[in-house]
Amino acid sequence: MVLKFVFNALLLFSVFTMAQQSKTQNTVLAGGKPVHTYAKLPAVNKAAPKFTLTDVTMKDQTLYSYKGKYLILNIFPSVDTGVCSASVRHFNEDAANLPNTVVLCISKDLPFAQKRFCGAEGIKNVEMLSDFRSDFGKTYGVEITDSAMKGLLSRAVVVIDPSGKIVYEEQVADMSHEPNYEKAIAAVKK
Numbered sequence: 001m002v003l004k005f006v007f008n009a010l011l012l013f014s015v016f017t018m019a020q021q022s023k024t025q026n027t028v029l030a031g032g033k034p035v036h037t038y039a040k041l042p043a044v045n046k047a048a049p050k051f052t053l054t055d056v057t058m059k060d061q062t063l064y065s066y067k068g069k070y071l072i073l074n075i076f077p078s079v080d081t082g083v084c085s086a087s088v089r090h091f092n093e094d095a096a097n098l099p100n101t102v103v104l105c106i107s108k109d110l111p112f113a114q115k116r117f118c119g120a121e122g123i124k125n126v127e128m129l130s131d132f133r134s135d136f137g138k139t140y141g142v143e144i145t146d147s148a149m150k151g152l153l154s155r156a157v158v159v160i161d162p163s164g165k166i167v168y169e170e171q172v173a174d175m176s177h178e179p180n181y182e183k184a185i186a187a188v189k190k
Helices: 002-024 082-095 111-121 181-189
Strands: 026-030 033-037 052-055 060-062 070-075 101-107 127-130 156-160 166-171
Touching: 070 082, 070 181, 082 101, 082 111, 082 181, 111 127, 156 181, 166 181
Parallel strands: 070 101, 101 127
Antiparallel strands: 026 033, 052 060, 052 127, 070 156, 156 166
């Protein structure tokens, strides 16, 4: 009798937990198949969640490191894929013409790989940051929770204004597609 009660309680708890997760998880496509992220992106008009990420010199950078500037967070799985590297190149070109704006290209890639990529590609107008030792992916809801890509970051863009408020966000529905660069840039120019 006690065993049956414990089993039913555990079953009820797991159903409740799965229902709560499905409310907060987001679904995107990877290779044409649905995968889930940890949560939805932080909402527009809310304060940007704090973060600590590692730059290519292995130094920690925080949200506070960029206080008073517009930030474009270009978030993606790995710089070693075609769409991800294309987004870094595109934002590198755009960033050169945006006053008081820093583009942060964020992935789980190690800082060494990010530095190698920037050197080989001549990338100088964006900052590469690694989430290899932080909880950024969970905090911003972009960490993939299932599939072969589990643990990597999904493709997303978040724009933060100089006061630290989110003014634009895009969770790219299909990770094989590039983000909407024009809308991200427009959010900075408002």
